[in-house]
Amino acid sequence: MGSVVSSAKINARSMDRHEKSGFGSNKRVKISTYECDSFQRIIPTLPDELSFQILARLPRLYYLKLKLVSQAWKVAITSSELSQLRRELGLTEEWLYVLTKLERNKLDCYALDPLFRKWQRLPPMPSFVSEEESTGRTQSSWFQMWNVVGSSIRIADFIKGWFRRRYGLDQMPFCGCSVGVADGCLYVFGGFSRAVALNCVFRYNPCLNVWQEVSPMISGRAFSKAALLQSKLYVVGGVSRGRNGLLPLRSGEVFDPKTGIWSELPEMPFMKAQVLPTAFLADVLKPIATGMASYKGKLYVPQSLYSWPFFFDIGGEIYDPELNSWETMADGLGDGWPARQAGTKLGIVVNEELYTLEPSSSLDSGQIKRYDSEQDTWKTIVPQVPVHDFTDAEAPFLLAGLHGKVHVITKEANNNLQVIQAVLQNNIENSPSEENIIWNILASKNFGSAELVSCQVLDV
Structure with missing residues (x-):
């Protein structure tokens, strides 16, 4: 890699964007050079363009240590020029990011390099502190809030537990954030903290x-659904706090990472909820969004009607960004979309196919299903998935599309988090069975008592 840059004070000099490098067809703007008292380069004996070409070809896993070589190396490795060059050369790497929750108000995030099967812990997330002071609540308010969101979504468990302990709403732990990815970055949206x-x-x-x-x-929202569509982040549904308790949200909004601007979406109409036979049922049953997937250029949002402790599936709706409007989801897709838990539905898109995981009635298995848009039905492609459906967990298992394959993230009874992938023997996909499936363990790590919250894949 050449000599190490001297430890003298180094300052970045502005880029000369008029000079071109001469690497065959990969001609690009000249990258930053560095100077202190005299002219300095990233690697003293090489032009900076060549140094960047070398750095771009190194695995990302080494970057954290290489930043310690010198200030010049740190600036180069963290520069947008290096990440842009990696994209141009087709050298980006997919890493899996897993968000966990260990203690009240504490979230931890880990990144998995699937090539070297190494985990890295991310820096601590900023504290989630609400500026709104808690106020006293009557017992009636407690039960009105309790009756809006079910125990499977965890809010009712929190409220019920805090009421019995005579704690105030301001003691509610942080929960209910949603996670998305855009433009090579990971985003965490909203959530509940101190009942706000x-x-x-x-x-x-x-x-x-x-x-x-x-x-x-x-809008402030918890337990919302987030997805990336056409380079923009969409966040819909969830719940907020109303005067008499928790208020299910029909609204949605979209974020443009390039401008940093949020825009409102038209509200979800919940058209199937409007045909309830009586006004009493319409008042008792609360419509909520239970999931979301970016599929075929649109947002697919399964929905339910809720009255604690029951959920009634009502299909779902599709948002078309071109028309800026909602339409009803096909019956087979919406009504057949399996629930991970009551009130939550999981869906990921891999190679333009929509997948989900349906847990069995037992506590140690499930099925991976794929949606057939031509026949409007869900088909089982992996009949036996070794997952543990911990009903007390906020997310007992997760799905991720990594390197074009569906992966399952789950915790074993011994607290080992496993990232696993099913391999079909002899490519028998039309009639899969437990006998012709081998499970490969991509990575394993003991996370102690930490609960799974969400996961995303970043290609950087």
């Missing part, structure tokens, strides 16, 4: 290895 629905948004930049607070959402 937050509108804050935090962004993790893997090149800088830092969390930053960005433009807040228009």
